[in-house]
Amino acid sequence: MGWNIVIADDEAPAREELVYLLENCEEVDKVTAATGGMDAIKKVKEQAPDVLFLDMDMPDLNGLQVAEIVADIHPQTKIVFSTAYDQYAIHAFKLRAFHYMLKPYDEEDIAIVFRELRKIQQPNDTAPGAPSGTSSMKTSVKLALELEEGIIYVFPKDIIYISKELKHVEVHLYDRAYHVSYTLTELEMKLEPYGFFRCHKSYLVNLAAISEMKSWVNGAYNLMMEDAARSSIPVSRNYVKQLRLKLEI
Structure with a gap:
């Protein structure tokens, strides 16, 4: 079963580009787009996504405000902040952001996110029951x-x-x-x-x-x-x- 993802970005070109990149990932089952902060919260309540790609700069609620609310209503959702500016990085990690991407992003930025997601999904080589001789x-x-x-x-x-x-x-x-x-x-x-x-x-x-x-x-x-x-x-x-x-x- 693949990842269920919600994207929140008020700028249509950036939102559509990210939807395109994610829909071309074999590991993704579903991508839902939100047009702003309030819409993102609504989509999280409806979809209970595994991952929320969240733009920092939105007119109704900014990314940090949305992240705080999502942490309360669905703490299992991993938050990936995406923005054109890097001054939010410290605040993002204080909110336990899973990842942080700077625009413009491409396939390789998305690949890095999924590499980190695979780590939390797959067991360690040293986990109990791992085949002997792995090392x-x-x-x-x-x-x-x-x-x-x-x-x-x-x-x-x-x-x-x-x-x-x-x-x-x-x-x-x-x-x-x-x-x-x-x-x-x-x-x-x-x-x-x-x-x-x-x-x-x-x-x-x-x-x-x-x-x-x-x-x-x-x-x-x-x-x-x-x-x-x-x-x-x-x-x-x-x-x-x-x-x-x-x-x-």
Whole structure:
């Protein structure tokens, strides 16, 4: 059974774009659109959605006001704030927002949300009853890189980061890189169980290969990677909090 979703946005183009993106996700069963804050509350009461995509800036009730009411009437609903501005982020997380997206968003932003939803839906590998040998299987598998001259197999731990420029995706090892036919989203799904994190729309990094995080501008950061070139990888503001939660003890 897929996700039941309500979208609340008073701007028709943004609302229709998000409906389109979500309706093209196989994991989604139903998408219901609301045109404002009061309408969002009405739709939540009617639909009891799993997820509410909530615009911050609406004329009747803003996103924070709607989130407080939804927390009372249907606390199980996960709230994903979507806005063109980032000044609401601290307030959003104080309200235990599940996720926070900055407009304009695309398929990869939606993929990140569903990756996080899958985590709360699927059991841990270490849960009781998990097949024995799971950990050893993870350390023995390799990623197949199909190249013109054949197939190269690499351990996930040997990958430092993965980048995308235009339509070209490159897998970066310590001192070399390979053009591959995978999409960045495909590699994210394959490698997420092996300690990889999507820190930017164009970058996927191996958490174990990060040596430093440096402040940059407007709340963004750069990661210093442990490859031969000491590569610097940007971290989008949307992902800084999640990254620190995964990286730090």
